Amino acid sequence: MHDFIPVNEPLLNGNEKAYLNQCIDTGWISSEGPFVKQFEEQFAAKMGRKYGIAVANGSVALDAAIVALDIGAGDEVIMPTFTIISCAAAIVRAGAIPVLVDSDPVTWNMDVEQIESLITPRTKAIMAVHIFGLPVDMQPLLTLAERYNLKVIEDAAQMHGQTYQGKPCGSFGDISTFSFYPNKHITTGEGGMIATDDPQLAEKCRSLRNLCFKPEQRFLHDELGWNFRMTNLQAALGVAQLERLDEFVQRKRHMGRYYTHLLEGVAGIQLPLANTTYAENIYWVYGVVLDDDLPFDAKTAMNALGKLGIGTRPFFWAMHEQPVLRNMGLFGNARYPVAERLARRGFYIPSGLALNDAQMERSAAMLKQFLANPSTGSGT
Template identity: 70%
Template sequence: MIPVNEPLLNGNEKNYLLECIETGWISSEGPFIKRFETEFAQRFGRKHAVAVANGTAALDIAIEALDIGPGDEVIVPAFTIISCLHQIVRAGATPVLVDSCPLTWNMDVNQIESKITPKTKAIMAVHIYGLPVDMQPLLELAQKHGLKVIEDAAEAHGQTYNGKPCGSFGDISTFSFYPNKHITTGEGGMVVTDDDELAEQARGLRNLCFQPAKRFVHERLGWNYRMTNMQAALGVAQLERLDEFIQRKREIGGLYSELLNNLPGVQLPLMQTEYAQNIFWVFGLVLDESLGLTAEQAMQRLAGQGIGTRPFFCPMHLQPILRNMGFFNNETYPVAENLYRFGFYIPSGLALTNAQIEEVAHVCREILQ
């Protein structure tokens, strides 16, 4: 089986982890935490970086720090992972959906303004699968209407928009370090911002809102969303190699694009847009309905040939839990629905070899042609 993702951990990861063990700094206290935060903030052009337990934790903290709650609306893409909506819903706010651009698979920024109401408090931009959201018109809308911007850069480590790092655009931005990300700490995440107050809130919210003077007296509810020193050690080692990882991801994407070029009825990822070159966090395929094959059927056939795959996101308006809660009744988002029904991605992890890429492409051609 060729796995859909396998991380690359052959740099300083082992040395830094041994340092944690030998010094006894294995919990959320330890020097690698501060080092990772400092170096990450510098790399992504932010004043503050706050390391947390995972990418979902980062989103939870971002929404709570912006005081989003009952009566508020947050505009989000219909095509994303459900963790983007968790804290919005739990806080009593209302997610408002925007459909996708069929070429980039990101939220269609041309649809945002029609969704803005007096209740709108924020827009959440989620960079999807390797290309960034078209941020300039989104930022202009946010400024025009006095809205906050939450930027989810979980899938965009090292990506840029018009030369500026993704993760540097939001009032508050978030990252994930799950094993399939360009930087992994196993589990882990980061909240970044230039706002001193938001950063201070994030630090408190990740740590149960302990108070410096009266540690066990709480005036606010937070979470235990701390990152461990061992996770941060992995993050430092991975961050050292981010440019190398981006180059390799683009090589993988370029080779797949060459090998799968002109495959009838199959949409490949865009190599670039006017504002960004794809970093191919994953290499997705979207089948044309004329093939008579859904993504699920194609994935089953590929699995039979030893090729790992993963489906595209199920759109938010089709999520049973959200529909049962009364959200998105009678709403339809055709591009997101099409991506879900006919989209999936093939192996593209950093440990993938060129020989494996060629094998995957060969099997894809046999099955999809």
């Protein structure tokens, strides 16, 4: 029996140990350590931003970004329904209202053509969330934001090293956020970053992540902030990982192309789009979507593949179908058919940076075997 192939395994064979040992040897393990500033500056520069603010994870990066932009009670924020709940949670926690957009069925990103009809006098911002490997089509979105005087929050959690029309993802709009969870191109275990070109926004985010201590008197507070700080240990990992980002991006693109080569022409599945006019897929994960005429859904396929030793993960479950948000009275009976279909019929196969060609070959072979004979691995 082959070993189980996990859906993700990070690559930590650069300077990670050396930099972590440096933290331990010097005693600088908290957020006060020198790697934090180094990581912020180097990451911001790589993403084409002036300022980077390191935080505890990508979800709290969104929380701080929303508050820093003064988005609050009654404000509306247009966002994709097909994304992680952190995006909607940050809006709802601030007292604002998420207004949803369905996905494009081919890129899986928010359909920017639907945005303008959703803009009202209460709309304050658009949250663009790049999904899985291809960026949102930003130019028309930015044009709308300018025309209607809206803020733009760019969630580039999955896009380290990706570009849109040759410009780094994470460099667009008023403020950008990133995640460094272990399945990202750069990982710090847990961790996130806020990036902006606006010095006042940067200062506001720095204050919010550090309990809003007043600079002139530490334990005096005019506002409530959070402890969203990143540790020196995490930042040390980030610096080591950032050194290899270009290599990691090349590796991911090789993986995506190889999977497509192995799965091209296989009946019953939609593969990721290789490129658009504005970007080449970075294949953060390698997703597949089951055709509608197959008599089973993603959950069944994933269960069967698990029994065959292949790790998988489902696609996002759309925001308008989240019980916690519906219980708040949000979204009424709205339907977003593309996102609903992606949630039920989409999943991704092993995609971590540590994956080798032989593991990709076996993952693809098991997927093909299951599609040809769905009783395989189902335990029947």
